[in-house]
Amino acid sequence: MTAALVLPAMLFLILCFVAPLLALFKLSVTAEQGWQWAYGQILGSSVYLRVFWNTLVIAFVVTVLSVILAYPTAYLLTLLKGWKLALAIYGVLFPLWISVLIRTFAWILLLEKNGPVNRLLVGSGLTESPIQFLFNNTGVLIGMVHVLLPYAILPIFANMLRIDGRLLLASDGLAASPWMTFRRIYLPLSMPGISAGAVFVFLLSLGFFITPALLGGINNLTVAMLIELLVNERLIWSQAAAASVLLLAAVGAFLAVTTRFVRLGAVLEAR
Amino acid sequence: MRTRWAAHIFGSAVLAFLMLPILAVVPASFNHQTFIRLPPETWSLRWYGRFFADREWLTSLWTSFEVAVISTLLSVALGTAAAIGLARLGGRLRALLTGLVLAPMIVPVIVTAVALYYLGRYWGLTGTVLGLSIAHVLTCLPFVVLNVGVSLRALDPNWLRAAEGLGASPARVFFTVTLPTILPGLFGGAAFSFISSFDEVTMSIFLAGITAKTLPVKMWETVRLEFTPVLSVASTLLIVLTIATFAAFRVAGRRT
Numbered sequence: 001m002t003a004a005l006v007l008p009a010m011l012f013l014i015l016c017f018v019a020p021l022l023a024l025f026k027l028s029v030t031a032e033q034g035w036q037w038a039y040g041q042i043l044g045s046s047v048y049l050r051v052f053w054n055t056l057v058i059a060f061v062v063t064v065l066s067v068i069l070a071y072p073t074a075y076l077l078t079l080l081k082g083w084k085l086a087l088a089i090y091g092v093l094f095p096l097w098i099s100v101l102i103r104t105f106a107w108i109l110l111l112e113k114n115g116p117v118n119r120l121l122v123g124s125g126l127t128e129s130p131i132q133f134l135f136n137n138t139g140v141l142i143g144m145v146h147v148l149l150p151y152a153i154l155p156i157f158a159n160m161l162r163i164d165g166r167l168l169l170a171s172d173g174l175a176a177s178p179w180m181t182f183r184r185i186y187l188p189l190s191m192p193g194i195s196a197g198a199v200f201v202f203l204l205s206l207g208f209f210i211t212p213a214l215l216g217g218i219n220n221l222t223v224a225m226l227i228e229l230l231v232n233e234r235l236i237w238s239q240a241a242a243a244s245v246l247l248l249a250a251v252g253a254f255l256a257v258t259t260r261f262v263r264l265g266a267v268l269e270a271r
Numbered sequence: 272m273r274t275r276w277a278a279h280i281f282g283s284a285v286l287a288f289l290m291l292p293i294l295a296v297v298p299a300s301f302n303h304q305t306f307i308r309l310p311p312e313t314w315s316l317r318w319y320g321r322f323f324a325d326r327e328w329l330t331s332l333w334t335s336f337e338v339a340v341i342s343t344l345l346s347v348a349l350g351t352a353a354a355i356g357l358a359r360l361g362g363r364l365r366a367l368l369t370g371l372v373l374a375p376m377i378v379p380v381i382v383t384a385v386a387l388y389y390l391g392r393y394w395g396l397t398g399t400v401l402g403l404s405i406a407h408v409l410t411c412l413p414f415v416v417l418n419v420g421v422s423l424r425a426l427d428p429n430w431l432r433a434a435e436g437l438g439a440s441p442a443r444v445f446f447t448v449t450l451p452t453i454l455p456g457l458f459g460g461a462a463f464s465f466i467s468s469f470d471e472v473t474m475s476i477f478l479a480g481i482t483a484k485t486l487p488v489k490m491w492e493t494v495r496l497e498f499t500p501v502l503s504v505a506s507t508l509l510i511v512l513t514i515a516t517f518a519a520f521r522v523a524g525r526r527t
Contacts, residue, residue, distance in 0.1 A: 005359075024385065210472050
């Protein structure tokens with residue numbers, strides 16, 4: 001009975017998810033020039049290695065920026081009550097419902113050369129000429145932080161709710177300064193939320209495609225853009241497969257290390 | 272006290288940063304000119320007219336609808352059964368199978384997309400509604416299993432035993448005890464499935480070909496070619512549809 005319930009979904013996943021991934025792996029090691037050829041082409045090329053490096057740097061910066069923006073926002077959520085809390089929660093969840101494509105397109109509208117942001121900057125005299133936000137890493141960072149920020153806010157908020165307020169009162173009563181209470185009590189207790197949020201944002205950043213592809217430039221390729229390029233433009237399937245396997249391996253290694261310290265289940269529940 | 276003020280100012284700014292940019296597409300869709308200017312100098316419905324007169328845009332909207340319905344039905348059927356089954360399993364096997372269900376959330380979508388595109392060409396799934404629906408089930412299934420799984424915790428095993436003891440058949444137990452309990456989770460999972468299928472871009476641009484373009488695929492192709500106000504019309508319609516879907520599923524969930 002139990003088997004009959006679970007089996008259809010599992011068969012579906014094995015056939016439509018595991019099998020294609022295995023086929024992709026096989027493709028990466030069966031190039032005519034030998035099994036290691038595709039990997040050699042990628043790992044031996046400074047151009048390709050720079051793409052991997054660029055992806056790591058972007059993922060890292062996006063993670064740091066997201067946590068910095070998320071922490072005070074999550075704290076604000078713990079202070080709010082009633083309709084204000086409901087409004088703020090919807091403010092965090094609403095972007096998650098909206099297509100990544102729309103969110104990215106909105107940034108193109110706002111950040112383009114004659115867009116409202118640049119008109120405001122030039123009009124107020126802050127800059128002499130419009131700033132080039134799009135088709136470089138600046139645009140990619142703005143767009144990705146915007147898309148991934150809720151994934152940092154939610155686990156930090158869920159974690160802060162579980163902090164026992166009496167501990168803060170006790171610290172206060174023992175004559176610790178507010179800064180001391182924050183640094184010695186509140187911050188360490190909110191660390192699980194911070195690390196869960198950071199892991200999730202970093203993980204999603206590594207394989208991000210739509211936002212970098214639309215806001216980034218051809219000189220700032222990410223691994224996801226490289227894979228698409230190899231499949232659709234260059235038609236070198238074995239290298240695309242090898243790049244995919246390497247990206248997957250990076251994600252797997254990152255998860256293997258971090259899940260020793262962070263309970264990812266907490267993140268999923270927070271969603 | 273000072274930190275509270277700082278949190279209010281900074282946090283509100285971040286919340287505005289999250290919300291407002293998305294809404295920029297709405298005024299942009301009421302532009303009159305042929306290029307997008309924000310805020311518009313003259314307002315009109317011109318580009319809505321253009322959208323609804325264009326066969327390609329309408330076809331893509333219909334394809335999106337077909338794919339979303341099929342993948343939601345598939346995900347709810349497979350996912351609900353799996354969630355009930357998983358709750359009965361214990362230990363290692365349960366952890367392993369749950370991991371398999373959640374894996375598509377962890378594996379970068381671009382990798383899944385390329386893998387499906389590669390094998391889908393042999394299986395004749397590229398450029399078909401069925402191929403897109405199968406791909407979307409991968410992203411929808413975790414939502415259903417997680418949502419139904421959470422609402423299953425509210426199900427007291429004693430109720431099932433009582434129903435069985437009173438002579439109800441397994442099917443009767445399911446429809447009179449289990450289903451009503453998990454219905455809120457089921458509706459929640461269905462709403463997320465429908466929306467995430469309607470919004471899905473990455474896998475769709477690989478699998479759509481020229482015969483099964485969904486609305487996001489059409490938008491993706493257009494935005495790479497030209498910067499037309501029709502794009503903000505499509506975006507606005509998609510936002511309205513998203514909100515309407517969530518509202519509809521919420522009302523349906525409450526009624527039951």
